[in-house]
Amino acid sequence: MAKKTLPILEHITVTGWGAKGKALAKVDGLVVFIQGAVPGDVVNVQLTRKKKSYAEGRVTDLITASPERVTPFCKHFGICGGCTWQDLSYSAQVGHKRQEVIDNLQRLGGLELPEVPPTLASPETRHYRNKLEFTFTAQRWITKEELDSGEQFDDRKALGFHLPGRFDKVFDVEECWLQPEPSNAIRNFVRAYGTQHNSDYYHIRQHEGWLRTLTIRTTTTGEVMVLVMFGREDKTNREALLTALQNEFPEISSLLWCINPKKNDTIWDLDIHVFHGRDHIVEELRDVGLPNLRFRIGAKSFFQTNPQQTQVMYELVRDLAGLKGDERVYDLYCGAGSISLFLARHCQHVVGAEIVPEAIADAHANAELNSITNVNFEAGDLKDLLNTDFIARHGKPDVLITDPPRAGMHEAVVARIRELAPPCIVYVSCNPATQARDLALLKDLYRVTHVQPMDMFPHTWHVENVVRLERISG
Ligand SMILES: C[S@@+](CC[C@H](N)C(=O)[O-])C[C@H]1O[C@@H](n2cnc3c(N)ncnc32)[C@H](O)[C@@H]1O
Numbered sequence: 001m002a003k004k005t006l007p008i009l010e011h012i013t014v015t016g017w018g019a020k021g022k023a024l025a026k027v028d029g030l031v032v033f034i035q036g037a038v039p040g041d042v043v044n045v046q047l048t049r050k051k052k053s054y055a056e057g058r059v060t061d062l063i064t065a066s067p068e069r070v071t072p073f074c075k076h077f078g079i080c081g082g083c084t085w086q087d088l089s090y091s092a093q094v095g096h097k098r099q100e101v102i103d104n105l106q107r108l109g110g111l112e113l114p115e116v117p118p119t120l121a122s123p124e125t126r127h128y129r130n131k132l133e134f135t136f137t138a139q140r141w142i143t144k145e146e147l148d149s150g151e152q153f154d155d156r157k158a159l160g161f162h163l164p165g166r167f168d169k170v171f172d173v174e175e176c177w178l179q180p181e182p183s184n185a186i187r188n189f190v191r192a193y194g195t196q197h198n199s200d201y202y203h204i205r206q207h208e209g210w211l212r213t214l215t216i217r218t219t220t221t222g223e224v225m226v227l228v229m230f231g232r233e234d235k236t237n238r239e240a241l242l243t244a245l246q247n248e249f250p251e252i253s254s255l256l257w258c259i260n261p262k263k264n265d266t267i268w269d270l271d272i273h274v275f276h277g278r279d280h281i282v283e284e285l286r287d288v289g290l291p292n293l294r295f296r297i298g299a300k301s302f303f304q305t306n307p308q309q310t311q312v313m314y315e316l317v318r319d320l321a322g323l324k325g326d327e328r329v330y331d332l333y334c335g336a337g338s339i340s341l342f343l344a345r346h347c348q349h350v351v352g353a354e355i356v357p358e359a360i361a362d363a364h365a366n367a368e369l370n371s372i373t374n375v376n377f378e379a380g381d382l383k384d385l386l387n388t389d390f391i392a393r394h395g396k397p398d399v400l401i402t403d404p405p406r407a408g409m410h411e412a413v414v415a416r417i418r419e420l421a422p423p424c425i426v427y428v429s430c431n432p433a434t435q436a437r438d439l440a441l442l443k444d445l446y447r448v449t450h451v452q453p454m455d456m457f458p459h460t461w462h463v464e465n466v467v468r469l470e471r472i473s474g
Helices: 090-108 144-148 183-196 235-248 307-321 338-344 357-369 388-394 411-420 432-440
Strands: 008-013 023-027 030-035 042-050 054-064 131-137 158-162 170-172 211-218 224-230 252-259 273-277 280-287 290-298 328-332 349-354 375-379 399-402 424-429 446-454 464-471
Touching: 008 023, 008 030, 008 054, 030 042, 090 432, 090 446, 131 170, 131 183, 158 183, 183 211, 183 224, 183 235, 224 235, 224 280, 235 252, 235 273, 252 280, 280 307, 280 338, 290 338, 290 357, 307 338, 307 399, 307 424, 307 446, 307 464, 328 338, 338 349, 338 357, 338 375, 349 357, 349 388, 357 375, 399 411, 424 432, 432 464
Parallel strands: 030 054, 224 252, 328 349, 328 399, 349 375, 399 424
Antiparallel strands: 008 042, 023 030, 042 054, 131 158, 131 211, 158 170, 211 224, 252 273, 280 290, 424 464, 446 464
16 A cells, blocks of 8 residues: 655744654644754644644754754754754753743642742853763664765764664764763774774674774763773784773773673673773862862763763752751762762761662762761662661651652652651752652642752753752641
């Protein structure tokens, strides 16, 4: 049966953003999500999918450009899934993020809000990330323009990012604006080395090949970690590549490698080996009138990816917590304990809880590194861990910080927070929809006193939001 061709919609005015930062318009009552548009554009749209309740399409002609449009600065824009809002001015990005927070808290959460200030812009809008993972492929993605050119592409080796949502499609990255140097220089050096030595790049579908991934981590203190993942051991060639990297980039303070024969790229269950330097790098956060806090970051450790904005966020959390020095604080979903440690020197005691045991091990190590002793950390799923025994062990909190993953808090955790009823809660969220859902369950007990949207990820639709709740007395 012939495939039905979907129509082109003409002169469509784009009116807003839908979920995951997709531009949308309403056409005869139907919501149409439009790839390649921004609100304020007037466009012609080729529909690519049509359902009863919504449709999807892509721009074929830009008739009138939105005043919010800017020219994307990255040559990979349009293919890369990394910075999909780069065609939107930064002021418009932060404006939309604030509105997204307000809409979610008011409409989904039914919450009464104080005046919501502008989104706290990221101190850096380029080179703001401290970690990137690049993938080697023997069969890079060929763009439509390249295909149409009729040119032959015999050598399809590449080192770059996956196309959005495609585990098997990788495009070659020549320049990425997300991470400070020497990130681009290291990636391009490794690619050039691979080409020069005719190295065997990984075949993602067949699961064979030698060079698999390259992970680069940087710190604000100038330290650099590089981890090269190989599909199999080839000692002579491995040592030659790592020696070349070490010689070319003496600033690499931690040069690591691992062998991964598994089908997926995760490193949690792999042995990580040190080729040169230490097995970790050290990041620092400033603290008023006190020595900097130091965090040891190993290959498997989590640390917030925008370190400058993390500094701003943690200071905000500390200020909203209103610590005077005698408080007992819970830090739920604490990761490697960075918020816990940031607060510990300003209160009586902090207990951090987190599901990943390795993160809790890092939290303990970081407490020791900073000679902080008034903290405890426990590993476990919070829906089970936060029980009466836990409360008996640590006492009831005066301040509760919660920073759950995108899914928000389990309802058992919210129920336990209702029982605990601490006078002050600071809720950090990377998903205002689940934050609104959780806050709605607390709104008979708590008043929202502060809402502060923050931009952790410029040029993406992601928004971070910090809310302070105060227990309604009585
Ligand atoms: C947004 S991160 C918090 C990071 C941390 N507050 C920081 O600033 O570095 C959310 C954390 O929740 C943890 N997590 C996810 N599900 C959990 C659960 N059911 N119980 C406890 N922790 C969980 C994740 O492992 C992750 O470390």
